[in-house]
Amino acid sequence: MIASSIHRQESHPTLPPAKLQKLQRLSLYYNLPEAAIICTKCGFALSPKRASEHPGKKHGIARSARHGLKPLLSSLDLPDPDTLVLRPNGSRRHPYLTVQQGCSCKHCGLHSASCKVLDGHLRAEHRDKLELTAGRNSRQHWLRDHIQQGVLFQSWTANNTRRSWLVSTDNDVKSGSIPSSILLQASPDPIKLLAQKLFTEEHARLGNQKSGDQRYCGKETPASFALQTNWLRRTGWEMVFRDAHRDILVRLTALPHCTDNRPLPLGIVEGQAITSPARDERRLVFMMAALDRLLDQCGETVRKTDVCLRRWLRGRFPDRPYKMPFELVAKSSSEKIYRKELKRFVCFWLRLFRLLPTTFQKVTGHGLKKHQFRVLRELWVDDIWKSAEYSDDVDPADKDGGHDGDEVEYEDQDHDEDEDEFPDDDEGEDDERYDEIEHESQKTVFADTDDLSDAESTSTWSSDSREDHPQDLASDILLRFCYSAVTEGFDSGVASSTMLVHFSAARGLSTPEGDEYLKPHRFTPILAKLIYCSRLVFLEAVLPRFSRSYGGFAHPPRHGLLRRLNATRREYMCDGTLSPMGEFLSLLSYGNALRRSQGSFFRFHWSDDGEVLSWDGNQRLSMVGFRGLAREVLRSVTASCYSLMYDWEPPHVDLSLLRDNLSTTTPGYSFVSDPANKLTGAYPELLLRACISPVDGLLRVQGKDHSTWDVKAARSYLEAHDDHLKGLMVLCNLDGGQFARVSELLTLECFNTASRERGIGLWGAKMCSIVRHHKARLATNNEFYVVRFFSQPVSRLMFHYLVYIRPVAISVLRTCFHIKHDGALLFSPLSHIGLTSTPWTASTFTKELRRHCSAATGIPPGIGVQLYRQISIAITERHLHAAAVRFNRFDDTTGTAEQEVAYAWQSGHRPMQRHTTYGLDGAYPDHLQPALLRAYDRVSASWHNFLWRCDGSGELKSTLLKNYQ
Template identity: 45%
Template sequence: MDLMHQEIQLSLDQYSRLEKLHLHFNLPEQAIICTLCGYALATDDDRVGRHLGEKHHIPKGARRKLNALINSLQLPSPETLPKRPDGSAPHPHLQIQEGKACRHCGLRSTSLTILSRHVRTLHKRDIAATRSSGKHWLRDHIVDNLAFQSWTLKDIKRAWTITPPRASTQRSKKSDNRLLQPVPDPIQRLADQLLHEERTRSELHSATLNRPTDGDVLSTQALLTNWMRRTGWDRTFEGADYQILISLSSLPMPSSQPLYLGMHRGGHELSSSATDENRLLSIVAALDRLFDQCGETVRFTDVSVRRWLRSRFTDRPYKAPFELVSQSNSERIYRNEFKRCICFWLRVWRLPRAISRSVTGRIFTTHQRRMLEELWLDSCWTPCDNDDENAENAYAGSALWLRQENLSSEAGQEEEEEEEEEEEGEEEEDVDDDDDGSEFSKSEDTASDALYGEGLSDEEYGSDNQWYRVSESRNGGQGELQPGSHRVPSRETDNSCDPSVDAVLRFCYEMVTEHFEDGRASSALLVYFSAVRGLSRQEGNEYLRPARYTPILSRLIYCTRLIFLEAILPLRAHTYAGFAVRPRYGQLAALNAVRVDQMCDGTMSPLGEFLSLLAYGMTLQRSEGPAWHFDWSEDGQTISWDGDTRLSMGQFRSLAHEAFRQATENLPGQGNNRLDKWKALTIAKSSWANPDSYISGKRDGRT
């Protein structure tokens, strides 16, 4: 290398000419650096001259014979230059870019979003391990305010860290507002130690005080909000591990790796084996098929029966019949609640008993354990081609839930952020409702508008005057049902019975009809799971307010009613689970025989508890504050809400441009000229703003 440096000799005139053109000949790394751009240029052919002319508009006369001089040096490509060691002094002619690095693996990036996603995805165990020391922020795992330099433009992969210049005159305007440098690790450890000692001293001081009396306990309960006193979540989750509860309720994902659940107390890593997750995928798929059959049962059920199905009173039906949701996306969100519930309890049941009690703060009853065993160990989940092998896996006692050593592979994929749906509307008040029930009727209408919709189109099912269509596979090859036809799918039990669907229906029906133990609603599986869905954030350190929790209750109520109808009045028999086909006569009496004790408000059943919570939550919504709180950034350019949801002013301004573009493109009969489209849009706007102009335009045939 030294020999090559000695061979390249430039005269003072050549150095002077390069400096006049804002070029620097770098040594010992041989490169031509553009001092205006701050990176090395490729020197092959005429690229240096073209860069000066196109980028910096230097006249051609000043660039004459420059390319010949550069090519005679035979410089290597900037991409092959060795990067300097980290911590080097800053190069005076290279651009300084600010960036960040992962504290665990050293990954570098200029984007905080990319690094945050990297830490959440690949360093879940490191995040869980540091929570015990009081570090709950992602920024604790990211080294911030690093300065990088590289030979090429924004090449963060081949960049090196530099020591920032001390002189204030060399700082850019952007760096004047930079945050403070991160605390060195030794100082941070000392601060953590002092904090731990202070907390220990405070706990010892508190232990010497008198124990609280009954009056103190009552005063603590009085500080709770009305919503927390009604739900009783503080008693339900007493001693529970909130973060593990949220992980247990996640939907299964197809993967060959175990699902990492989190770090339990005492340093125990909990995970769900890949075999168990595959079994859960099969159960969830069977639940989808069950809800498909439930939808078909609803479509072939009379309006009078569906009115009683939707009613919360024992003595009168509801004013509108029970309807299916109109949007497929909403149907998927509603089904996910029962999917999460089944996966949650099966994962808890697969835990060792001591661990499951420590995680949930409760134990299974004999009946609940039998329900879960019947579902999990049912022979319908065993494939026919490898019966013996899967049977051994199904009855194995250990599922690799508890492991002391670190996992050798990455945990399952991060659960996709849950999509919240909350559409509100109003229906006309029913004149037949009594004063006792009119108030809740309005509340239930508001919460149920998102469930059933205000009206259904001709393409949807559920109305007596609609075209009922079923596929040939479900109709025994009879084709379509014409309007006005009273033919229904065959009531005979054929060999289309699905044992897996029947097994899931049997479990769901036992779950929705479960009795409360010792009068406690949280003892039921479905009610306890609904409380888990009330935990907010990934750590579970907050609870949902009524405005955000009532949509979850509405989804659970919707799915529970589907299960009741399919178990009591099924369109086709479920012989594997012991549910006979609906009778030809007396269907309403068969429904009310179960509905009075299990499906009405005030009953000690999961659905009765959900209806009561929904009514109370809808009442509190009117008196409490907004469901979302908005925060502006310091520069006033970004607004954030719901944790990580953000909207910048640039994105907001682009909405108007996009709306204008779509409006001008969709104007009929106009030219391609932008001026013509603008005139047409102006005429349309004046017509919308002036009713008289709109009416006259309609008479003239312009609209």
């Protein structure tokens, strides 16, 4: 073939450039060595007889332009294109021949543009190959195993696949990756239309899933033993909801809306929409208001109940009390959240009760028990609700009877200060030492309360508590219903047969469609709230302060209260009992154990050089960017400090010469007020400058010879003070080391109070913050000292604020607005003139942190309180190498204990908990001794060295120091 090609090339003349250009103008190409005239527009070789007419007939080229074409082509003596030699398979693509796409037989190399042709060819010519392949495999053979798809071939004449050759792809279209558009165009019209329809429907379905309009919430078959998780095996939720409509169960738990007088859509059952009528929702609103009044009375009962009785109430075992008494939650916001769980329970079952029995069966997958129907009916049909709907003068919305919009309880992580949004129940807060505590408790407290005399049972109620109390019939009937739910026994020994346990299972479904079972870390807070509310109801029913005759609860006698409490508590409120509380306590303990094994919520990944931290796959933070964030906050706070100081440079004060007695507990004492330091009289100089400054001065001329406060300027100064304080709060957290919980940060006080010691002090010529608060302090009965030393520039900014800026702001508040401020909290606003001051929260810190993150470069968006806390701990583990040193987790208080336990303490954890979650061990630092201060000083210095590149003394490197002096 090669010799023939050479012979043909020698036997056919070449054309001069002028004639080649003439052919090019006519869209013709003279091909060599295979002599042929190719139409570049059509992509195939022309027959010599028709070549001269083709440009005119096919492409409309004028006769004048084609003048001389016929003699030129005749002189070339061109052969018929069908007789031309085929090029070898795998040749480069001819630039002017049409490229056809098709399939090729892997056995003989036959190729065609039609897959049907290849299918018939294989069945006719290679049936033995097909049968051999099918015999080797248990499945039916694939024709694709014998056909090579996506091959490209060219031919001299149009659509002549029999006389064609394969060409290389040149990476244009790779085998096996044919674009769908090409395949679609080559498909028959019926297949094309159906395929396009299916494609469009799938895109629409995916769009609905993304928008939340359509989610999977169908009935799910319980998983096999190998696929079932420990959590679902313990809860049994898959069996509970096997025949239930989970999306409707989730909507049944919603709180009624205070203002909307509309029915509540619940879902669709067998094509029929079901709703909760508007009149039912109105009645639920009044019930929620009455439930608030009931819980207010329950709280008052707890406050008036003796500690001894509350210890027994909190105990989970029948023969001994808990080490700490049952307490009300500390924050009013937390109280509202806890109450809502009981409100959801009441709404859930009353809405179910109002459904038709057949609908009830379809929604829940089971029927309503007779005793459950009876108590629900007694609650719903009571005449008190009919009179309340027409005569109650109290707006239910004022009593927090409902809600004002949709709630998202689990999505918003920005306001969380730590891994746990809500504290677990008390028994779970000290799990590391739980076994030891219980063992010790068994030794020291093992009493049969039946043997206690009346004299030993402390009288809770004084004689004057028996005075007449106005009856609240609505709260009485609600107490009777809730108490019956708390003391409901298992039917056939099944926990989910009780109303409370079944409701808790429904709360274990994710909102809004119930298509996910909540993991332990999201469900245990719900259990804690139900346990809390159950104990409130139980105490009010067993030991009420006042008689509740309408609900059937008589006033208890003055003596024998402990015997009365334990007689019922042993049966319904202890672990191991066949009651909702027994199930809740067991499930909470199991959930806490599983939650600890899950570790941190964030899974961080470090680059090989340790300079880039990534999470969630695509979120990255470089250490250069992290340090840049700290420098940006330092720059911003320094600038605002100079503005508030009116660019005044006060005399330099050597911190090493200042006196601060950390052991002094005198109210009002701090290093600022210590007479030896002579700092109390330093701020009037700044006040004078602020008053007489020609720009932004706080005084203005009034009349000819008088002056007065410029109220607008004074208010602006206080607002600037608050902005500066927010930035200083963020800077202290960045500079102090591992992130403090915001709830702890907001407890720092400038000076001693009657019951608390200050949180800002000096030690070893360094300024530091001292946190004594911890979220588990009530449960553990231990203080948790965390000391964070500040670097030199941050210490100087804090010094200027405490000595100059804060006293001036308080003076302006007192003399201009006549408001006396004597609060000791450091991070508290002063600019709310004439308004109720709203304390700062975690959201305040998050907004300020994100503001600085947006101003810095290289910081990913969305970093809030919880995420930054995890980032700071991850950085400590990676870059502060001493933090990762292993030490004896059981020896952190003796003289031989390693100082590395301070890394765990600084993160606000018990070191054993820190080891479980992050890789460190230890116990509480409960004594503020010099050794503890030295340990914290050392870990703070290592953090400053990483963050600011300080030297050993805490001085910033010269390049950075010049920018902030």
